[in-house]
Amino acid sequence: MATGNIQSGGILGGAAGQGGRTSRLQLGTLHAATFLLFLVVWWILSITVGHGFLPSPQDTAKAAVKMFGDGSLEAATLQSFFSLFCGFLLAVIVAIPVGMAMGGIAIVGAVLNPYVDALSSMPRIAFLPLIIVFLGLGYEAKIFMVFLGAVMPILINTYAGVRHSDGELIEMARSAGAGDADIFRKIVLPGALPHIMTGLRVGASLALINTVVAELYTAVSGLGGLLSIYGNSFRMAPYFVIVAILAGMGMLLMYGIRLIEKRVMRWRIERS
């Protein structure tokens, strides 16, 4: 979890294995082909299993068109996105400074580490009754659940990144006469950035998962709510539309993070 491979190409070169990099066109073709394959497999499965259990791609598409028509889907998506966004933002705001403090100030790290260990291995759903007692069933509870999911991976990775900063570069900065503040800002933080980005990525996917979990277990709302409504009544086509939208949200989230990554770590990308 601590080290991520930043280059999307992977370390072993192009897919064709000729050592070169896959061109944009090749990649696009591959994407299209795999998606088509996915649709075909889905379609065959839906025929063999039966439409009652697994809707065909066409049925799902039809359901999507209908659901977008009546506006219920937009509202649910917005609700979910609101919880996801607020919870994730809150997690970032808390986790990065705390992780930095833990890594930068030894005593803070030593004191907080047991709590971090305890909290990070605990299933978040265990907190749900407590959250409901204190925050109710509304959006506060949902945002907090999302926060709980995302905060630990971001914190742990920030902590690790700061702790494993490059001692040689720090000595270099010291020999140039840099003070502690400059060393932290100019050496430790940039060095921790790859770790922090990994934390953000893991945190984001957990945030999305917890968004749905919270919507299922607190006041039913958002995409998670629709998921349970359609699921419980075995309306599989609309159910699959929700699943697809959730998958899309996840991809969008990761794409956004990758954009940030490209901006702040240009030096890593340009190397290949």
Next chain:
Amino acid sequence: MESNSVSDESPAISVRNVTKTFRRPKAAHGVNALDGVSFDIRANSFVSIVGPSGCGKTTLLRMLNGLIRPDSGDVLVDGAVPTPGPHMGFVFQSFRLMPWRTIRSNVAFTLEVHGVGAKECAEKADYYLNMVGLRRFAHSYPAELSGGMKQCAALARALIGQPRYLLMDEPLANLDAQTSEFMQIELMKIWRKHRGVVVLVTHSVDEAVLLSDQIILMNPRPGRVAEILDVKLPHPRWSYDARATPEFIAMRAYLWSRIKRMVASDPESEFYLRDEAIVGETAAIQG
């Protein structure tokens, strides 16, 4: 490098009876890196520290820079306990460039942390990049440079602070033979122009003899000064074939034989007693 207020008589750097032991948390015995090291360095002189691996050369440089303090004894630079800063340029054994910064921004780092404005930083960085022949790579990242180019960038970063003391830890060790010869000449020229004290740690006996006024030969485990030699070859040494002079050849042979003997008789060296002939031969030379 402005001229020293200290007179030529009093040493610019004075190291007295310095000891340093590195202790590891679990190990019973620490590593005795330096043991009773003493020497003086005159103002405006070029000094090389030579000795087998592990004899405490890097440790000594870090002490001169003020990065670490001796366990006992004194290190005085200009008569005071040294503190790190731009007046003490340090070129490390490894390049130590920040991979996330461009070369120009890496070089400017020394000034940047002392509150110099961005414009002046860039101008000065370009000036020193030009000096080391890297002007065209100002906007490249370290990963895009060869080893030699990276070392030049690290040199520029040390020079940009206009240091009165330039401490270099095997700066040319990672370069190919040709580049390192050109860099040796470049170093001599830079030093002749800016003056100040240069302390160069090197594995290369040739380099030490070619560049220095004084050579401090050290032996390992524990790190001690074995001998201090003066090199009397006239400056500037790039203006004639210094390597062909009898002084150069004699001194080179002498240093080499001493180092060979040190290594072959060091029980912790991988070459310990590897070649009885070396031990015998060097013993014969020593008389």
